[in-house]
Amino acid sequence: MKNNIKISRKELKFTQEEFAKRYGISRKTLSEIENGNHIPNLDLAYKIATDFGIKVEDIFENRYNFNSVEKFSK
Numbered sequence: 001m002k003n004n005i006k007i008s009r010k011e012l013k014f015t016q017e018e019f020a021k022r023y024g025i026s027r028k029t030l031s032e033i034e035n036g037n038h039i040p041n042l043d044l045a046y047k048i049a050t051d052f053g054i055k056v057e058d059i060f061e062n063r064y065n066f067n068s069v070e071k072f073s074k
Helices: 005-011 016-023 027-034 042-052
Strands: none
Touching: 005 027, 016 027, 016 042
């Protein structure tokens, strides 16, 4: 899953180690998330978004486009 965590983390001048510690994850897990090889759980995604003061959708790419209710109607 594509995301903007690496860019945002660097803007805040956090190392991977500092950022990972802040959220209770390993540096390796953070690296995997930044590289799109690991999808964080919803709780972690909301914590990160809240700290950045933005919506989860602004950090993580919505590749499914669930904006249309019509897709779920019969």
